[in-house]
Amino acid sequence: MTDFLHRRRAPAGYALAAVLLFALAPLLLSDFRLGQFARYLCIAIVAVGIALAWGRGGMLVLGQGLFFGVGGYAMAMHMKLADAGPGGLPDFMLLYGTADALPWWWEPFRSPAVALAAVLLLPMGLAAVIGWFVFRRRVRGAYFAILSQALAAAFAILLIGQQATTGGSNGLTDFQGFFGYSLLDPVNRRTVYFVIAATLLALMLLTRQIFHSRYGELLVAVRDAEERVRFLGYDPALVKLAAYVASAGMAGVAGALFVPAVGIISPALIGIVPSIQFVIGAAIGGRASVVGVVLGAIAVAWAQTVLSEEFPSAWTYFQGGLFVVVIAFLPGGIASLWQLATRRRARTEAVTAA
Amino acid sequence: MTTAPLNDLEISGLRVTFDGFTAVDGVSLRVGPGDLRFLIGPNGAGKTTLVDAVTGLAPATGSVRFGPEELLGRPVHRIARLGIGRTFQTATVFEQLTVLQNLDIAAGAGRGPHTLLRRRRGIPDEVARALDAVGLTAVRDRPAGTLAHGQKQWLEIGMLLVQDVQLMLLDEPVAGMSHEEREHTGQLLRRIGRDRTIVVIEHDMDFMRTFATSVTVLHAGRVLSEGTVAEVRADPRVQEVYLGETAAPAGAEVEA
Ligand SMILES: Nc1ncnc2c1ncn2[C@@H]1O[C@H](COP(=O)(O)OP(=O)(O)OP(=O)(O)O)[C@@H](O)[C@H]1O
Ligand SMILES: [Mg+2]
Numbered sequence: 001m002t003d004f005l006h007r008r009r010a011p012a013g014y015a016l017a018a019v020l021l022f023a024l025a026p027l028l029l030s031d032f033r034l035g036q037f038a039r040y041l042c043i044a045i046v047a048v049g050i051a052l053a054w055g056r057g058g059m060l061v062l063g064q065g066l067f068f069g070v071g072g073y074a075m076a077m078h079m080k081l082a083d084a085g086p087g088g089l090p091d092f093m094l095l096y097g098t099a100d101a102l103p104w105w106w107e108p109f110r111s112p113a114v115a116l117a118a119v120l121l122l123p124m125g126l127a128a129v130i131g132w133f134v135f136r137r138r139v140r141g142a143y144f145a146i147l148s149q150a151l152a153a154a155f156a157i158l159l160i161g162q163q164a165t166t167g168g169s170n171g172l173t174d175f176q177g178f179f180g181y182s183l184l185d186p187v188n189r190r191t192v193y194f195v196i197a198a199t200l201l202a203l204m205l206l207t208r209q210i211f212h213s214r215y216g217e218l219l220v221a222v223r224d225a226e227e228r229v230r231f232l233g234y235d236p237a238l239v240k241l242a243a244y245v246a247s248a249g250m251a252g253v254a255g256a257l258f259v260p261a262v263g264i265i266s267p268a269l270i271g272i273v274p275s276i277q278f279v280i281g282a283a284i285g286g287r288a289s290v291v292g293v294v295l296g297a298i299a300v301a302w303a304q305t306v307l308s309e310e311f312p313s314a315w316t317y318f319q320g321g322l323f324v325v326v327i328a329f330l331p332g333g334i335a336s337l338w339q340l341a342t343r344r345r346a347r348t349e350a351v352t353a354a
Numbered sequence: 355m356t357t358a359p360l361n362d363l364e365i366s367g368l369r370v371t372f373d374g375f376t377a378v379d380g381v382s383l384r385v386g387p388g389d390l391r392f393l394i395g396p397n398g399a400g401k402t403t404l405v406d407a408v409t410g411l412a413p414a415t416g417s418v419r420f421g422p423e424e425l426l427g428r429p430v431h432r433i434a435r436l437g438i439g440r441t442f443q444t445a446t447v448f449e450q451l452t453v454l455q456n457l458d459i460a461a462g463a464g465r466g467p468h469t470l471l472r473r474r475r476g477i478p479d480e481v482a483r484a485l486d487a488v489g490l491t492a493v494r495d496r497p498a499g500t501l502a503h504g505q506k507q508w509l510e511i512g513m514l515l516v517q518d519v520q521l522m523l524l525d526e527p528v529a530g531m532s533h534e535e536r537e538h539t540g541q542l543l544r545r546i547g548r549d550r551t552i553v554v555i556e557h558d559m560d561f562m563r564t565f566a567t568s569v570t571v572l573h574a575g576r577v578l579s580e581g582t583v584a585e586v587r588a589d590p591r592v593q594e595v596y597l598g599e600t601a602a603p604a605g606a607e608v609e610a
Contacts, residue, residue, distance in 0.1 A: 213473055215471055220448065220451060224449065225446060225448055230430040230431045232434060232439075233463030233517065234431055234463050
């Protein structure tokens, strides 16, 4: 009975979300607000990956900024080169006047195909290497969280240090076009929003499918009793690795879409603080629920925009406090309230039926 | 059922040391196919540690062969894939998952990505057979965490069945079970033991007497005695070790 309801409710929910994203939001929001909303949706894409790795897989991925940044910089480098035209140098390199030739590792990003592939494959490849060493050595729990965080911080510091070739702490900004379309044209910016919304919906559906697959069940088993799974003939390191790599891919895509939507990628957007904020949204919404993390991520990002404009210093404390309260008293996040309610209803139904 | 040849478990000179303390001290033993071997001995004798060594959990020296394969030095999941399965002294199942999901995961170590990434449709045959064999068909959709203690033990045995293990190592499978449940479990082991090798660690002497085909007594990390139930019970060294213990074979002899 509940199974049947579930099967009907999910498609209805996703249809509603599609109407909200594709019809209502563009209709109701100004171009400026829609741009902000696009930014929240990018953060929500990261959160979907967090639901998979942390919610289902138990890996507290506190450093998703690393993968978000790699995807973002890959896209930004391509856009810079496309703006500069064939053979040209990105404007900031001319400005600083330190580089007279394009660094060799920039060159491949001239090709749109290479850049698009890099957006997905670089973060996933990086995660595969990190995960291989970390999960084989059975690093987990808080150690894993701290390690992820340190890697995100290290990447941000590396970027700041390489001012001449990465733009340093200014990051990469002032983009003119996105695959041949001018970003100054509001119609094209709207299209970017639609691409982001479609990507989010597609990744939500994909992740939902993973949750309900046999792999999803196996991932829960690994999360709850990693050692036990070994005795069934599985290598838990590989099971975790797959979820970690997938979550890194999602963060990379989110970073890449963030660049045309917001117009900048910089170390401050990918270091420790943003990495923690990705997780906070997911935790508040409900880490193990796809819809939960998305709503949580959007709500927290929105609240940050609104509240930090009004009370810039209080926001950080408020956000930290909320995070602690949720983790301590509602580990399943807001989504668990919903589940609690439906379970109670199911129980009452069962009682009345009996 | 596989047609793989039935293998012997052959342990020789097995030694496990924890920081200078030797928990298993040069154990050698052979268990043949179709045998329902009971491994008994007082608390701390090294029974669980022996099973840990065979399944790759505790680092050990010596040799453990199952058929042609040397097990020592292999990681846990590779040993499991050779058809060797175990249960734990405290039942460990995936509490948040249903009975069916637990069994389906146990059946799936050989699955490729294609199968893994899709939903389970229906109940795989081997899972249905295991549910039936361990009598959990009626509760298959309940979360494993809500099962009674005995049912969890049966679920673990069911997981070994779907894994299709050739060697089963059961650590106190009837501890905490009622008399009927024990009887039930014993019959089950007898049935599934026909084409497998089963080693049961047990403290319950009644249970051992009824179902064991052979017995190995471990004491202070060594094999103290080995043989049929009658032979072991007649061994004066065994009586000495068990003297004064409530579940002693010597005491049980009086009532028999
Ligand atoms: N990981 C470990 N580190 C140190 N000592 C250990 C460890 N595991 C077991 N031991 C010791 O090894 C000895 C054998 O333990 P083991 O658990 O194998 O006994 P057992 O025969 O299974 O006993 P029981 O009937 O109580 O389950 C005990 O003295 C125990 O304290
Ligand atoms: Mg023991």
